[in-house]
Amino acid sequence: MDFQLSEELLQLQAEAKQVAEELIAPGARDRDENKVFPHDLLKICGDKGWMGCLVPKEFGGSDIGNLGQAVVLEEVAAACASTHVTVSVHNSLMSTPMKKYASAELQAKYLPQVASGAWLGAYLLTEPGAGSDAASLKTTAVEDGDSFVINGDKMWITTGDEARLGIVFARTELDESIRGPKAISAFVVDFEESGGVTFGKREPKLGIRGSSTVAVFLKDVRVPKGNLLGERGRGFNIAMDLLNGGRIGIAIQAIGIGRASFEHALGLVGSLERAGKPMTKSQIVQFRLADMATRLDAARLLALRAAVLRDNNEPHIKEASMAKLYASTIANQVCREVCELLGDAGIRDDGIAERLLRDCRVSELYEGTTEVQKLVIAKQLFADCEA
Amino acid sequence: MKSTYFYPAPSEDQQMILDLVVGFAKDELTSLAEAIDHQGEIPQALQEQMAEMGLLAIPISEDNGGAGFDFTSYVLSLAEIAKASGTVAMHLANQTTFFLEPLAQFATGHRAFDEVASGGALGALALLEDAGSFSGEGIQTSADGLKLSGQKSGVLGGEDAKWILVGAKEGDGISFFAFEKDRAGTYLSETSKRLGFRSLSSSTLTFENVTLSDEDRVGQAGDGAAILAFLHTRGLVALTAIAAGIADAAGEAAAQYATERKQFRRAISEFEAIKQRLASSVLAHGASMSLLLSCSRMIDDGIPCDQLARVAKVTATSGALEATDDALQVYGGYGFSQEYPAERFYRDACCLGVFLGGNDDSIQELAMTILPQ
Numbered sequence: 025m026d027f028q029l030s031e032e033l034l035q036l037q038a039e040a041k042q043v044a045e046e047l048i049a050p051g052a053r054d055r056d057e058n059k060v061f062p063h064d065l066l067k068i069c070g071d072k073g074w075m076g077c078l079v080p081k082e083f084g085g086s087d088i089g090n091l092g093q094a095v096v097l098e099e100v101a102a103a104c105a106s107t108h109v110t111v112s113v114h115n116s117l118m119s120t121p122m123k124k125y126a127s128a129e130l131q132a133k134y135l136p137q138v139a140s141g142a143w144l145g146a147y148l149l150t151e152p153g154a155g156s157d158a159a160s161l162k163t164t165a166v167e168d169g170d171s172f173v174i175n176g177d178k179m180w181i182t183t184g185d186e187a188r189l190g191i192v193f194a195r196t197e198l199d200e201s202i203r204g205p206k207a208i209s210a211f212v213v214d215f216e217e218s219g220g221v222t223f224g225k226r227e228p229k230l231g232i233r234g235s236s237t238v239a240v241f242l243k244d245v246r247v248p249k250g251n252l253l254g255e256r257g258r259g260f261n262i263a264m265d266l267l268n269g270g271r272i273g274i275a276i277q278a279i280g281i282g283r284a285s286f287e288h289a290l291g292l293v294g295s296l297e298r299a300g301k302p303m304t305k306s307q308i309v310q311f312r313l314a315d316m317a318t319r320l321d322a323a324r325l326l327a328l329r330a331a332v333l334r335d336n337n338e339p340h341i342k343e344a345s346m347a348k349l350y351a352s353t354i355a356n357q358v359c360r361e362v363c364e365l366l367g368d369a370g371i372r373d374d375g376i377a378e379r380l381l382r383d384c385r386v387s388e389l390y391e392g393t394t395e396v397q398k399l400v401i402a403k404q405l406f407a408d409c410e411a
Numbered sequence: 412m413k414s415t416y417f418y419p420a421p422s423e424d425q426q427m428i429l430d431l432v433v434g435f436a437k438d439e440l441t442s443l444a445e446a447i448d449h450q451g452e453i454p455q456a457l458q459e460q461m462a463e464m465g466l467l468a469i470p471i472s473e474d475n476g477g478a479g480f481d482f483t484s485y486v487l488s489l490a491e492i493a494k495a496s497g498t499v500a501m502h503l504a505n506q507t508t509f510f511l512e513p514l515a516q517f518a519t520g521h522r523a524f525d526e527v528a529s530g531g532a533l534g535a536l537a538l539l540e541d542a543g544s545f546s547g548e549g550i551q552t553s554a555d556g557l558k559l560s561g562q563k564s565g566v567l568g569g570e571d572a573k574w575i576l577v578g579a580k581e582g583d584g585i586s587f588f589a590f591e592k593d594r595a596g597t598y599l600s601e602t603s604k605r606l607g608f609r610s611l612s613s614s615t616l617t618f619e620n621v622t623l624s625d626e627d628r629v630g631q632a633g634d635g636a637a638i639l640a641f642l643h644t645r646g647l648v649a650l651t652a653i654a655a656g657i658a659d660a661a662g663e664a665a666a667q668y669a670t671e672r673k674q675f676r677r678a679i680s681e682f683e684a685i686k687q688r689l690a691s692s693v694l695a696h697g698a699s700m701s702l703l704l705s706c707s708r709m710i711d712d713g714i715p716c717d718q719l720a721r722v723a724k725v726t727a728t729s730g731a732l733e734a735t736d737d738a739l740q741v742y743g744g745y746g747f748s749q750e751y752p753a754e755r756f757y758r759d760a761c762c763l764g765v766f767l768g769g770n771d772d773s774i775q776e777l778a779m780t781i782l783p784q
């Protein structure tokens with residue numbers, strides 16, 4: 025048990041904090057209001073090595089691992105959740121499968137562009153009819169000579185229309201007797217080379233409005249057979265493995281947002297009064313802040329534990345889900361309590377507390393809803409009993 | 412089938428206004444609610460229509476220029492309207508409870524009444540100050556010598572209002588005045604929107620030596636405590652109604668969605684976890700409506716209900732927050748989309764706890780009621 029970050033990570037954290045505060049936070053409100061995709065910030069993140077946190081150095085990545093990524097991206101999330109989710113999906117859901125499952129040829133072609141952030145990535149699992157039940161997806165990939173031809177509609181795709189590369193999950197076994205997980209394979213799709221990829225309009229959202237979320241339509245999208253990731257029929261396992269990493273990322277996002285809201289309140293109470301006395305002298309205020317700080321710390325410990333387990337290739341399905349479940353739940357509570365604590369100033373849209381509240385809500389929805397995390401955890405608990 | 416909480420059954424009068432309001436809410440308001448929220452504005456035509464229907468002054472006697480229904484009719488109407496549009500309900504409460512009712516009660520014949528009651532202009536209450544609570548403590552704005560100086564923040568609908576009702580210190584007490592916002596020395600110093608209830612601004616009004624006259628008075632000099640209590644109790648009950656309506660709307664929408672949405676080859680409504688999420692709306696709505704009716708009947712019968720009104724408001728607003736959060740969750744990713752109503756219910760509900768001094772204040776006051784004097 026070592027609760028101290030290494031010198032190296034502390035330095036990364038300090039650098040990330042500075043960049044986040046000076047360069048990322050200032051435009052967050054504008055990006056929210058005007059739905060501006062953070063192109064320049066992604067460039068900065070690329071320069072810093074944050075678009076290739078999990079990519080080996082030989083391909084230009086920073087290779088700081090899941091722990092390093094968590095530490096750095098918490099700072100990004102605290103500054104701007106829209107930027108965070110774009111970076112998080114790129115790292116956890118796109119660069120990871122490239123590194124873990126792609127052929128040497130694909131890696132040489134794509135990983136340097138991925139690591140620098142020059143080519144952004146998306147993860148295409150969800151469909152209109154397949155959300156929590158992702159294994160019921162209908163998109164098909166049919167063999168044709170030395171390619172696969174992919175057809176189907178994907179929904180809710182983060183960065184979809186800004187991405188060059190997508191990890192697409194599709195059924196390769198069309199035989200109805202092979203159902204669910206075993207019928208699914210994963211592919212790398214180069215949106216520019218393959219053709220046939222079009223996008224829906226950007227989804228109008230409660231929060232993270234600077235990120236892009238679109239439907240993606242795949243029509244006769246032709247990809248070389250070499251773009252198959254891992255083995256045929258193992259795509260669903262790949263999807264779930266990626267989500268284990270992604271969930272740590274969303275836990276960190278929630279913690280970053282919750283922390284930003286908490287720190288905003290902490291910074292203000294010193295100068296505010298409540299019922300005629302300084303807010304800092306009110307137990308209502310003191311106890312609320314004490315609760316928030318405790319929950320945020322607990323959430324961070326859960327998330328960092330899951331990150332370390334993942335870096336060490338140890339089992340972490342339950343731990344990643346616990347981190348995401350707890351962090352997203354308490355971060356939303358923190359955001360709501362801060363709004364209430366600050367009164368009218370907390371809910372006014374010229375302040376930051378209301379944006380943080382809106383941004384935070386999605387953390388209980390994507391990469392597995394709160395219900396799905398509980399299903400995953402319960403399943404692991406029962407499996408542990410049997411073992 | 413959802414049961415009714417209305418027992419004993421409504422009187423003929425109550426049923427009449429409810430039928431009118433339910434029809435209006437269902438046939439007209441529901442389809443406009445999304446646009447009103449997005450544009451942050453209630454269309455002029457709709458405002459005129461509501462004024463013509465008498466919805467701005469439901470609980471004010473006909474003698475005093477109102478529609479002549481009881482307070483129960485009014486809050487039940489608010490709940491129905493809130494079910495369609497939280498911000499329209501809040502707008503009506505803002506006109507009725509925070510402006511017209513105190514005028515009718517404490518300043519019959521005031522110049523502002525007819526104009527606001529007929530929908531010709533809007534009113535707003537400027538009471539709270541940065542450090543103040545609703546008890547009147549912390550009011551710094553002064554009206555001594557009939558010169559008004561000070562600042563009011565968080566004025567609901569302060570931007571669009573023509574008339575403002577201001578509470579200020581005068582001598583040892585508090586006095587109320589209603590006058591035109593364009594009177595010399597009155598400034599709209601800040602204004603923005605909120606997370607929810609998007610048609611109503613949150614405004615800061617600054618007064619620099621504004622000249623007042625006895626004609627502006629609402630109530631006698633220094634009599635403000637009674638007006639404060641009147642405003643507070645009725646305001647809490649009105650907020651209870653709005654919270655009840657929002658919780659109900661969120662639950663109904665989510666239940667409908669849950670029966671249509673299929674995952675794992677069944678309607679998601681079949682999952683126990685989803686039923687739990689849906690039930691929180693039933694719990695919130697049931698508790699709020701029962702408390703609402705108790706309070707409103709006490710008000711109609713002239714029985715003080717300030718304590719129960721606090722219980723009602725705290726219960727209803729925290730219930731609505733939970734119900735709307737749960738409803739949003741039932742929609743999954745679609746709950747985050749502004750093309751579905753769940754996120755609007757949630758945004759509105761997140762604001763409810765803040766109004767009228769906040770639930771923390773109410774909770775402190777409630778503890779005092781069981782402490783020995």
Ligand SMILES: Cc1cc2nc3c(=O)[nH]c(=O)nc-3n(C[C@H](O)[C@H](O)[C@H](O)COP(=O)(O)OP(=O)(O)OC[C@H]3O[C@@H](n4cnc5c(N)ncnc54)[C@H](O)[C@@H]3O)c2cc1C
Pocket residue numbers: 113146147148149150154155156157179180181182183229237386389390391392393394395396672673674675679682683684685740741742743744745747
């Ligand atoms: C902003 C945003 C970005 C996203 N980005 C991506 C992306 O980049 N790539 C991608 O592939 N997807 C993405 N998603 C999709 C997201 O992962 C799904 O929305 C999520 O998995 C839930 O699916 P759904 O929306 O279809 O909800 P549903 O699965 O329909 O769920 C509806 C409700 O039912 C509950 N439920 C479902 N099954 C059960 C069960 N068995 N037991 C109990 N309760 C259950 C859910 O918890 C939820 O409350 C994104 C979503 C959003 C909102």
